[in-house]
Amino acid sequence: MERSFEKYFRQNRLPHLWCPGCGNGIVMKAIVQAIEKKGLDQDKTVIVSGIGCSSRASGYMDFDTLHTAHGRAIPFATGIKLANPELNVIVITGDGDCTAIGGNHFIHGCRRNVDLTVVLFNNSIYGMTGGQASPMTPTHKKATTAPYGAIDRNFDACRLAEAAGATYVARSTAFHVQHLTDMIAGGIDNKGFSFVEAICQCPTSFGRKNKMADPAKMMMWMRDNAVMKAAWDKLPDDKKTEEKFPIGLFYNESETDYATAYNEVIQIAGGADK
Amino acid sequence: MSKARLMQGNEACVEGALAAGVRFFGGYPITPSTEVAEGMAKLLPTVGGKFVQMEDEIASMGVVLGASLAGKKAVTASSGPGISLKQELIGYAAAAEIPVVIVNVQRVGPSTGQPTAPSQGDVMQARWGTHGDHPMIALSPWSVREAFDTAVMAVNYSERFRTPVILLMDEIVGHLREKVELPEASAIEIYPRRKPSCTRAEGYEPFTPDKDLVPNTANFGEGYHIHVTGLIHDDTGFPIGSPKITREVTKRLHDKIEIARDEITHVEEYFMDDAEYAVIAFGGTARTAYEAVANARKKGVKVGMVRLITIWPFADKAVKKIAEKVKGILVAELNYGQLVGEVERVVAGKCPVELCAKYDMTIFEPAEIEAGIDELVAGGKA
Helix, strand or coil: CCCHHHHHECHHHCCCCCCCCCCHHHHHHHHHHHHHHHCCCHHHEEEEECCCCHHHHHHHECCEEEECCCCCHHHHHHHHHHHCCCCEEEEEEEHHHHHHHCHHHHHHHHHHCCCCEEEEEECCCECCCCCECCCCCCCCCCECCECCCCCCCCCCHHHHHHHHCCCEEEEEECCCHHHHHHHHHHHHHCCCCEEEEEECCCHHHHHHHHCCCCHHHHHHHHHHHEEEHHHHHHCCHHHCCCCCEEEEEEEECCCCCHHHHHHHHHHHHCCCCC | CCCCEEEEHHHHHHHHHHHCCEEEEEECCCCCCHHHHHHHHHHHHHHCCEEEECCCHHHHHHHHHHHHHCCCEEEEEECHHHHHHHHHHHHHHHHHCCCEEEEEEEEECCCCCEEEEECCCCHHHHHHCCCCCCCCEEECCCCHHHHHHHHHHHHHHHHHHCCEEEEEEEHHHHCCEEEECCCCHHHCCCCCCCCCCCCCCCCCCCCCECCCCCECCCCCCCCCCCEEECCCECCCCCECCCHHHHHHHHHHHHHHHHCCHHHHCCEEEECCCCCCEEEEECHHHHHHHHHHHHHHHHCCCCEEEEEECEEECCCHHHHHHHHCCCCEEEEEECCCCCHHHHHHHHHCCCCCEEEEECCCCCCCCHHHHHHHHHHHHCCCCC
């Protein structure tokens, strides 16, 4: 069995701290397989994460890695990319990290179109703190801070990213591993702000509260409810039930990335040879 | 042709940072520090550097830390509420040992306060603003030229100690315009980014302290595959839940500044040779205090002035020496009384310490400090 992806992990930092049945490891592996597929230089690739379960992934990955503060991965990543544009910068974040405390940074990262690939591990819950509702916990689902079911309306992070100006927007799941890898690889290809939502299972904190404590069943839920975008677009509205959701590439438009645009500023200012 | 230029303190701060090798700035508009961002936006691209206006103060702090980790000397600037918002990531810089300079052009607080008015109310915030135990370096200029010099110094200290440094300006100096002559580039000493002392194969660890207790952390992209986190970490950079490491790291962070304390604690004395009384002041207030002391001298009062350029670490030695020599100390500061507590701690009853405080959004008049000197000489407030 081909295990060439192992060189991208810090073997001495494993095993990971995630719970049995957690989907984070699947998404983490999809990221390194996308990196391998795209042939990124391991010495010139930086993984930046926020705070939360998913953001612990950076410590297991054998690159220059940065575990930032809660919600702040995108500003740090922006500084890295602008300071040294030859680096490939991949951001790992979670649904709470990216769309709650980091929400402002997320939309402005999209708007600025800095060449980053942001992978949001969406497990619909704050896992590390023990299962509180996030802005991506579906309405009516239960959490320790929504014991009677969430009344908040949840974000669709992909639509949010597209509206805010991201130039590559895609979604996949931990069940669709190959597809997820392809979606991330496409994000790496896009020279601009790429956003990939990776739906993954948290049996411990989300599943148990919502009658889905079996990780295999959570993945079967992904299999049964994810609809490829082409099929989704043809689906009649009455078939688009609350549980169903589209996956695939939603948006990809080539626009000048921030570092390239800033190089023009440097040209105008006369600092190009400095 | 004279090289003299008419320049604002905030502008001089920009010139100083660039002269010290700063090539990255992230910021957000806020009075009275905005001219620092504007100056950076104009000048950084002329030297191949980059300026980015971020969505908020927190992002401004995050983006400069990212840039610093990728190898660029980086600065951010703000005032009042903006500095409050930056506190969490100032702590991150202290914990992860990332060189960075934060310019704080102080205004009246708390909260929105008096946005355009001067204050020196962030003395204690500069030291204790973020959570947890960590050391801090803060420098406070009193003139436009010194805004340049302390900006250079702040950048150099941030690199040398791999720590956040606060350039604690105030609105008085930030918006003051003076004729200045800036030094030639060749006359400016620059502390370069520290370099890894060995290769990965030779067992390099990014947070192993050098002899001066400061680590030689690699920049991202140099092939070292380092891990940086705000969690307490050992020399490898990885988090570890160990009481021993937690204690050792916390102590080393303090010690790396403490062992260099004498060298980085800058104090200037005026009329102190035969002084029987001393006024302690800093920043914009020291300008007024100087005039007050000079006026008192004309009246025959043997008073001198001690000006703190380095606010943190506090000038324990210098203040202690003065306390042993004079009959009384007056601390003049544009706040409700902050630095005075440090002076009292160090003086420890050796002589009376009086406070000359002002917190009404206006700067001191020399007469106000002269009145404070008179009271001190007369044996304290009634």
